[in-house]
Amino acid sequence: MTAPAKFVGRSVPRLEDRPLLLGQGRFAADISFPGQWHMRVVRSPVAHGKLQGINAAAALTLPGVHAVWTRDNVAHIPPIPFRLTGLVELEPYRQPILANDYVRYVGEPVAVVFAADPYIAEDAAELVELNIETLAPVMHASGDTGPFDAERATEPSIIRKSYGDVDAAFNAAHAIVTLELSIGRHSGVPLETRGAIARYDEARDILEMHGAAKVPWWNRDHIAKMIGRSRTNMHLLEGHVGGGFGIRGEIYPEDVLVCAAALHFKKPVKWIEDRREHLIAANHSRQQQHNIRAAIDAAGHILAIDDKFYHDNGAYMRTHAATVPDLAAAMLPGPYRVPAYRVAGHIRLTNKTPCGTYRAPGRYESSFVRERVLDAIAAKVGIDGVEIRRRNLIAKSAMPYDLHLETLGTHIVYDSGDYALLLDKTLERAGWPALQASLKKRRAAGEMVGAGVAMFVEKSGLGPSDTVRVEIKNDGKVEVVTGVASIGQGVETAMAQIAADALGVDYATINVVHGQTDRIDQGAGAFASRVTVMCGEATRLASVKLRGKVLRLAAELMQTDAAALDIINGEIVRRDNTGPSMTLTELAQARPGDLSAEDTFLSSHMVYPYGVHVAAVKIDSDTGGVAIERYVIGYDIGKAVNPRLVESQIAGGLAQGLGGALLEEFVYDDNGEPLSVTFADYLMPTSREVPQMSILITEDAPSPLNPMGLKGAGEGGANPVGAVIAAAIDDALQRPGTIAELPVTPQRLKSILKKTGLR
């Protein structure tokens, strides 16, 4: 039996903030060990070439340089393994930690220099001579397939998914809508760049790596395996993390290199990525081109969707293997009834930075594509963007809704949802009829203004399991040891709120441990909006278990029935308010070591939150600039543990979504030279570009798959931003289907305006 919620559901302040605000944060660069060596990576200056030789002689003569490693020094270390969606046919395309016979993108690690300080290391790196025979690069993912180089093909695999009779539906269609759409190459760019500091303790035979994030346990197991160690004498330790977004915390060459070097040289080895490196070395994402067709009836109901897309994965398959194209393919149908569906996702290699997941991976892309299709159908049938969505939404009565598709090893079944209700609520929040009237009036007066709507289904709470151990220490403090990671999202606060309610203590007295492989043996980490759902329920289970134990042990000491006792604010009291009480501290001291419980939450299905975005924009017809005048988000979270944290997740996601819609793009020239290597060229939205927003969090569809009804919050802010901005621009131009490519840069928009005779 549990006390009524006191903390869950409230926007209590973040426990994480105090050390951060007091300057006590410990980010990767803050970690140092006496005698450490600094590592600098020598990166390929060309996009494609045969690596004929490496001459490190000059670098080695520089005072302060300890060693230089090239492919020969790490020949025994296998390429980086797949963490998710690792199709067998992709294995030959994994990335080696240092280039072998070929270099395949600008920025590929070719050698590493170890030196006394980072300045010398960088001086020496410049002296390492690379003899590379330049080859023609492959820069486009669509078009004919062919050899990527002597050993590889440009198309390692095709993701195919389907259900229903697609051809029959197209044959019977009233009309067919066909679109060609593309999404630009961009990615998560956390404030803190990557970093890895490895240290080998020979006396204890323990190798540790600091600077871990996201998935420390998986990385511990696999880095250990790659360098030939046992997982039991290796630890990954997470400090504060300045943003993850999917890209931070995967195994990259540098993580393996510092570990291998620390072990080999028996010296601490520190590597801190600089910003230029980050923009060419860390995972890129998103770049896809879709050719999509939809069969519809006379009323605009979707009968079938047939999509073929090209996924530009860059030069290697990294830890995510086929995850992004797989998610794009599996989540494309979204909140609509699509009776028949077929998709072929062509994974293509190009001589660019390799790709991985980025906040709402695959969904930012396929939401753009799907919602563009909905808008095109609306135009074809002659109804508005809201009505076309209403006609096609999956009804609440159809829940749970089996999509007959699989992804991430799970069967996709939308667990709960009332999509039409959220659409109504969000439009009401946006003042839709009044907005429409005012936009119409302004358009009549010559302004280019318009609004759009986009909807989506998110996925979250990926299993298969999470284990949590909760312990009341002798000083009465509560410790919750988890197998998740904190990338800044508020894990400590949310877990503390859940544990506090179950135990009957103040959430601020709870210490939540995360990201430490030496504290708990297994952990799935933080990705796929999984933490609050999976770890949250595991925390509740373990806390409830501990509560039972506390009451049982206290009942013995207090000579009463456990059922007669309650825990209120850290004190064990009688429910009838009579007689003596005892504090948790007293009990912990009376039964040292006994006040601990562990439990595991298992889940074989994901849970599916959903949302609606509404945007109104104004186009500057002289310059092609786009200003966002209004932005409203409706999001059903099932149950919000901390509404402000949910809103913050959504707000941050929106900023990133806008980046991909309007600003951010990794541009390459024809030779494969990256042109977006500084913040002057890779344009992240700042506080001046992100509009005021109104966020409506609803709890109309709690998940039936966990007792609290939880769903995840991480990705719904980013998911449909490209789609809704495109719709709003089309509306401002009064020309449906105009926007087919993201990002909508001012030059592109101006050129469209001129081509279409609008200006």
Added chain:
Amino acid sequence: MKPAPFVRHVPRTLQQALAMLSQLAGQDGRILAGGQSLVPIMAFRLAKPAHLIDINEIAGLDRLDSDGTALTIGARVRHAAFHGPAVDNPLAALLSYVARHIAHYPIRMRGTFCGSLAHADPASEWCLTAATLGATMIAKSQRGEREIAAADFFEGIMSTALAEDELLAEVRLPLLAADAKFGFNEFSRRAGDFAMASSLVTYRVADGKISEARIGVGGAESSPRRIEEAESALNGQPPGDPAFRAAALAASDAVDPLEDHQTNAEYRRDLVRAVVRRALEHSLT
């Protein structure tokens, strides 16, 4: 992104600085002013000066005063000095309006007016201001002192008439007539970014007609400059939409546009047309 090795010298007097410059210029020595352009370039190792002569401790270089005809701006005067009125003349309002468009607040606290001119980024607001208003540059070296007119100063992208051993000690900006009008506009994809095109205009109105028009365009060519064709389209016309549009069109036709991956020639011309018209419209507000 760690700079290559360098030696930093900190002269206390102008004489010391000029002596060091004359000695070190040939050995890859450079002035360090606000560091807001030079330090990032060094971090990317696009520049590897062996010596930096830091002028931030030199007394007297922080001059910011007017003799009634021109405002003199010393080499240590920061962008932020123009946030408020720097002189009792309409020029003050012009400078503080323009200053707000330079980078971001922290950068304006360090970066210098003269450093911007010496750096000569085509999109620099101060370079545009100097070119439009006809500034005079005072260059000093051990060899002596000389004046360089703005029209002769900018020689191309990040290239000026300053010799290696010369310090841009001061810039003189002519004051504006009491009834002068000014307007400024720039376009960039984000607030605080270097402009993809910018325009500064000044003129006077006599008998309802524009005279003494100056129309400067920045960010569009290798150096900012006055566009004579646009000025002719404006002089003698009443201020207002027809004249402004004609001048904007003349400016966009006259420029030789810079191209980069986010701006082709045609788009750059479109932007020039937009910013010139808007600068002129701004002059009426």
